[in-house]
Amino acid sequence: MKRSELVAQIRLKKSMLCVGLDTNISLIPEFLRHKPDAIFQFNKAIVDATIDYAVAYKPNIAFYESMGISGWQALEQTVSYIRSLNRPIFLLADAKRGDIGNTSKMYAKTFFEQMDFDAVTVAPYMGEDSVTPFLEYKDKWVIVLGLTSNKGASDFQFLEFDGKPLYEHVITKVQQWGSPENLMFVVGATQTKYIEHIRSIAKDYFFLVPGVGAQGGSLEDVCEYGMNTDFGLLINSTRDIIYASGGDDFADIAGQKAKAMQTSMQKFLK
Amino acid sequence: MKRSELVAQIRLKKSMLCVGLDTNISLIPEFLRHKPDAIFQFNKAIVDATIDYAVAYKPNIAFYESMGISGWQALEQTVSYIRSLNRPIFLLADAKRGDIGNTSKMYAKTFFEQMDFDAVTVAPYMGEDSVTPFLEYKDKWVIVLGLTSNKGASDFQFLEFDGKPLYEHVITKVQQWGSPENLMFVVGATQTKYIEHIRSIAKDYFFLVPGVGAQGGSLEDVCEYGMNTDFGLLINSTRDIIYASGGDDFADIAGQKAKAMQTSMQKFLK
Numbered sequence: 001m002k003r004s005e006l007v008a009q010i011r012l013k014k015s016m017l018c019v020g021l022d023t024n025i026s027l028i029p030e031f032l033r034h035k036p037d038a039i040f041q042f043n044k045a046i047v048d049a050t051i052d053y054a055v056a057y058k059p060n061i062a063f064y065e066s067m068g069i070s071g072w073q074a075l076e077q078t079v080s081y082i083r084s085l086n087r088p089i090f091l092l093a094d095a096k097r098g099d100i101g102n103t104s105k106m107y108a109k110t111f112f113e114q115m116d117f118d119a120v121t122v123a124p125y126m127g128e129d130s131v132t133p134f135l136e137y138k139d140k141w142v143i144v145l146g147l148t149s150n151k152g153a154s155d156f157q158f159l160e161f162d163g164k165p166l167y168e169h170v171i172t173k174v175q176q177w178g179s180p181e182n183l184m185f186v187v188g189a190t191q192t193k194y195i196e197h198i199r200s201i202a203k204d205y206f207f208l209v210p211g212v213g214a215q216g217g218s219l220e221d222v223c224e225y226g227m228n229t230d231f232g233l234l235i236n237s238t239r240d241i242i243y244a245s246g247g248d249d250f251a252d253i254a255g256q257k258a259k260a261m262q263t264s265m266q267k268f269l270k
Numbered sequence: 271m272k273r274s275e276l277v278a279q280i281r282l283k284k285s286m287l288c289v290g291l292d293t294n295i296s297l298i299p300e301f302l303r304h305k306p307d308a309i310f311q312f313n314k315a316i317v318d319a320t321i322d323y324a325v326a327y328k329p330n331i332a333f334y335e336s337m338g339i340s341g342w343q344a345l346e347q348t349v350s351y352i353r354s355l356n357r358p359i360f361l362l363a364d365a366k367r368g369d370i371g372n373t374s375k376m377y378a379k380t381f382f383e384q385m386d387f388d389a390v391t392v393a394p395y396m397g398e399d400s401v402t403p404f405l406e407y408k409d410k411w412v413i414v415l416g417l418t419s420n421k422g423a424s425d426f427q428f429l430e431f432d433g434k435p436l437y438e439h440v441i442t443k444v445q446q447w448g449s450p451e452n453l454m455f456v457v458g459a460t461q462t463k464y465i466e467h468i469r470s471i472a473k474d475y476f477f478l479v480p481g482v483g484a485q486g487g488s489l490e491d492v493c494e495y496g497m498n499t500d501f502g503l504l505i506n507s508t509r510d511i512i513y514a515s516g517g518d519d520f521a522d523i524a525g526q527k528a529k530a531m532q533t534s535m536q537k538f539l540k
Binding site: 022024060062063065066067068069072073076094096097098099100101102103104106107109110113114115123124125126127128129130131145148149150151152153154155156157159160161166169170173 | 330332337338346364368369374379380384395396400401418422423443
């Protein structure tokens, strides 16, 4: 998906919502759990119920891998199903990959050729040749970890070099390898006091923002400090939507939760 | 596998060799390429030919993922085959994973429960909660990226904080989360002038050393500067062994190359 299409979708749906598909067999409703394609059926129902309020979906690859081959089947089915709807959806693989050039090239092949994702999350530790193979695909994106939402972010990301924290070096350096048309950054919603600064060093870039809701981040703060003139945010919510109900009504409740988040975002999207 | 067993295997085989299984359908011999289980057949032949000279195998997960479900099948078959031999082999998944705690837990499940690997490579950028879920498994290992062998290593790993490069902060900090019984570090063979220093800050830890051969690292330098009293090294070789011949004799030639590397190592293993 091109940047202009993503911006148009946000404007149309009045939403920056990305729904995380961290689908865990032990957390989905009991009545689905024993079906052979339980994971796919759950994802399909969630997508159907939320697609009017979301511009993006983010399967978390770990959850599928952990089930082996049947997990990969469910992931491929989910991607195919979303594409079969013929609606412009930004589909991102939350995979945190990154390796030497010839290996990152294989990861890019996985998510951009084997499956039709628009974007992959990538860890920056190994530097340029671990990131650039993903950028060779037209209209595909790399979403590089900048400042993450978890407690462990403080172990290395705030170490200061020449008066600037590591995450700032990462966000500045990585911009040399791509452009706002094919690069985004992960900026955790729990890091609100840094979002304004990060926006100032990456003005035109989209940020993927996890951590609103279950992890404690505030939607209002993220919008106030993180938006740019093209909106510039994809705000992820997972557990608060997909596991809001564990009963037969899980899809309806997920739809209501997604709609409520979209409504909260709408006032920032005038 | 316990550390004491790994050390015993190195002593017994007089080898620190780890054979990388970066199996690429377009690089395996023509006569195998069109078989339905070509990847597994290739891996099986390589393992059979090299197992007397190697203590470890390292499938590179990207190469399997890039083929979708058939790739995961080949990976699972390869792991099962190696385990079926009932020989003490250290089996490591080169996956460069790492995410927030609940997600790293899923990656640990993938490689330690879904498949019977001994170790997984993990990227350190997200800090403690991205690493520790892997350490909760008895006799399983995390191999954290320290100083990598690729060109991009220079983008962030050498940034200096308080007079010490990032990779040193990583290697020092990560030691607080585990022990030489369940933690190793990736130290690239192309970084020989730093290996001696890294050994001084991580005396008792095993290092996984990629980059000998095709990437330009010297076996002699790695052994001279990197070994400790328990050997302390797993030295990986991939392309120089598995793709040494593209003909019908690929397995024989791979065996000869592995034997030659083992012979070169032997003089350091007295």
